[in-house]
Amino acid sequence: MKLYNSITKSVEPFTPLENNRVRMYSCGPTVYSYQHIGNLRTYTFSDLLKRSLQFAGFRVLHAMNVTDVGHLTDDADAGEDKIERAARAAGRDAWAMTEIFKAKFFEDCAGLNILPPDIVCRATDHIAEQIAMIQKMEDKGLTYCNADGIYFDTTKFNPITDLSNMRIQASEEYSRVGTGEKRSSYDFSLWKFSPTGAKRQMEWESPWGVGFPGWHLECSAMSMKYLGETFDIHTGGIDHIPVHHTNEIIQSESVTGKTFAKFWVHAGWLSFGDSEKMSKSAGGTLLLDNILAHGYDPMAFRYLMLTAHYRGPLKFTWEALDGAATALSRIRDFLAESDLSQGNIIESYISTFREHILNDLDTPKGIATLWTLLKDNKVKKDDAARTIIEMDKVLGLRLLLHVSGKTDLEVPAEVLALLTERTALKAAKDYAGADAVRDQITALGFEVMDTPKGPALKLL
RNA sequence: GGUGGCGUAGCCAAGUGGUAAGGCAAUGGUUUGCAAAACCAUCAUGCAUCGGUUCAAAUCCGAUCGCCACCUCCA
Numbered sequence A: 001m002k003l004y005n006s007i008t009k010s011v012e013p014f015t016p017l018e019n020n021r022v023r024m025y026s027c028g029p030t031v032y033s034y035q036h037i038g039n040l041r042t043y044t045f046s047d048l049l050k051r052s053l054q055f056a057g058f059r060v061l062h063a064m065n066v067t068d069v070g071h072l073t074d075d076a077d078a079g080e081d082k083i084e085r086a087a088r089a090a091g092r093d094a095w096a097m098t099e100i101f102k103a104k105f106f107e108d109c110a111g112l113n114i115l116p117p118d119i120v121c122r123a124t125d126h127i128a129e130q131i132a133m134i135q136k137m138e139d140k141g142l143t144y145c146n147a148d149g150i151y152f153d154t155t156k157f158n159p160i161t162d163l164s165n166m167r168i169q170a171s172e173e174y175s176r177v178g179t180g181e182k183r184s185s186y187d188f189s190l191w192k193f194s195p196t197g198a199k200r201q202m203e204w205e206s207p208w209g210v211g212f213p214g215w216h217l218e219c220s221a222m223s224m225k226y227l228g229e230t231f232d233i234h235t236g237g238i239d240h241i242p243v244h245h246t247n248e249i250i251q252s253e254s255v256t257g258k259t260f261a262k263f264w265v266h267a268g269w270l271s272f273g274d275s276e277k278m279s280k281s282a283g284g285t286l287l288l289d290n291i292l293a294h295g296y297d298p299m300a301f302r303y304l305m306l307t308a309h310y311r312g313p314l315k316f317t318w319e320a321l322d323g324a325a326t327a328l329s330r331i332r333d334f335l336a337e338s339d340l341s342q343g344n345i346i347e348s349y350i351s352t353f354r355e356h357i358l359n360d361l362d363t364p365k366g367i368a369t370l371w372t373l374l375k376d377n378k379v380k381k382d383d384a385a386r387t388i389i390e391m392d393k394v395l396g397l398r399l400l401l402h403v404s405g406k407t408d409l410e411v412p413a414e415v416l417a418l419l420t421e422r423t424a425l426k427a428a429k430d431y432a433g434a435d436a437v438r439d440q441i442t443a444l445g446f447e448v449m450d451t452p453k454g455p456a457l458k459l460l
Numbered sequence B: 001g002g003u004g005g006c007g008u009a010g011c012c013a014a015g016u017g018g019u020a021a022g023g024c025a026a027u028g029g030u031u032u033g034c035a036a037a038a039c040c041a042u043c044a045u046g047c048a049u050c051g052g053u054u055c056a057a058a059u060c061c062g063a064u065c066g067c068c069a070c071c072u073c074c075a
Helices: A036-056 A082-090 A095-110 A123-139 A215-226 A238-256 A288-293 A298-305 A320-336 A349-359 A364-376 A379-394 A414-429 A430-442
Strands: A002-005 A008-012 A019-025 A060-064 A119-122 A144-147 A149-152 A188-193 A211-213 A233-238 A260-266 A270-272 A314-316 A445-449 A454-460
Touching: A002 A260, A019 A036, A019 A215, A036 A060, A036 A082, A036 A095, A036 A233, A036 A260, A036 A270, A036 A288, A036 A298, A036 A379, A060 A095, A060 A215, A082 A095, A082 A270, A095 A364, A119 A123, A119 A215, A123 A149, A123 A188, A123 A211, A123 A215, A123 A238, A149 A238, A149 A270, A188 A238, A211 A215, A211 A233, A211 A238, A215 A233, A233 A238, A238 A445, A260 A298, A270 A298, A288 A298, A298 A314, A298 A320, A298 A364, A314 A320, A320 A364, A320 A379, A349 A364, A364 A379, A414 A430, A414 A445, A430 A445
Parallel strands: A019 A060, A019 A233, A060 A119, A233 A260, A270 A314
Antiparallel strands: A002 A008, A144 A149, A149 A188, A188 A211, A445 A454
16 A cells, blocks of 8 residues: 655555554544534545555554644644633533534534544543653753743754654744744743633643643644554644644654654645635634535535545535535446345456555545446446445445445335326326426425336435 | 645546546437436547747646645634
8 A cells, every 4th residue: 555645745655563453643623613524524534544544454543632622723822722712702611512512523524424533532631641741851851931831842852753844934024923932933832821810611730830731742642642652644634734743743752762653644625616715713614514404415525525636625616516416326326226236346446446545545546447337338237336335445435325225215105196196197198297296296305207117216 | 925735628626758537517319298317429639828858748847827725723
């Protein structure tokens, strides 16, 4: 299997550190709000990666964090904790609020057929581990304390893993970010003191004073706790490269003296083809719920995401989603007419498909292979269907639900009666009457299709 | 100003040196009472623009234009 590694900025052969087992960590959501469809693209990507690793024959141990404290509104450490701010603005309890958004996040993931991670860990459940990490850094003389909290002194340590080609070069004259309490703009917060005179909803005792952990720390502490000091793959959104992941590496490697993660794999941005802006602050977010409310199947959105390469940008437009929905529906119709039990996996097609997927998760080519197979007249339909279902282990489009025998429609008696009536009217050549009845059936949510075998119904 | 990236048909999108994948839409046809669905066929001498390198360029180089992201909240 080959994967793009942000460290080397190239596609490299991937082999696990330990035999057949892959240990993978994904930066999860910050649960101060809903996750929009751009966020969900990143999690769909990590799911695709996990499924592809499994398809390649690896066993995957997958951990994901839930950030429920400490993620500031400003990566330069000068902002406010997003959780606290959102909770205060809504007049809610921060603890209850994060639980709600966390639950909603996993509900959306389930909707998109994103497999649950083996381990889900919350920052607030790992305060002790984070404090212990800071102490190790302090023992090595890599930290300093100021009025704001404990900071990592980036001038005192050079990490083994070099992500610095992506390091933000702060331009003195242009940057609107001051160093604040920091000695260097590259330094980052490990522990923030609670503001004097104000009690935070979330705060803990520490050897340095009451406060809360810096955002980057949780990922280091939890990933190493569950996956070891060096593990195989770390994933996240492409925006995490310059600050969050760079800092994770620095602090982790400063503590262990070992390479933190071997592969860093990042998902590209979802953007909007129209002028609609997608940002949380602009309030222009689009949620999975919005897509569902428009009547789309979540699998149509997943299909759309798979037609683009995970690293590149993807323009979301309703027109593109329409196209994806239609394409998916045609695949489903094809499967519904097939008998899986009579089908065998076609080796030539599945190996081409596998080749594409194992080459840095090339789902666009994988899907193109699926269509070539679907339209190949030389292939027995049942065999094609069986092979497509095999492909779906990676694609995760829940195609098995649409194979014949699995989608028995529950047609109301009323609709069946109308269908019988229409057939009779047709036989009597009363076409106006037959069309009127067809309209009634349509109004009840079913489409009438006249096939060579007689009339058939499809759920609209 | 710095950094990363992008510009391929009406839409989405593959394609990093060898002559433009795939899907949607559209058009024509088969079928149908008519539709729909299905099936067949057609659909970029062209890859933002202009130069250059090469036997060969969407792919490499230079310039120009436009767009996006990060450096200020984002995955």
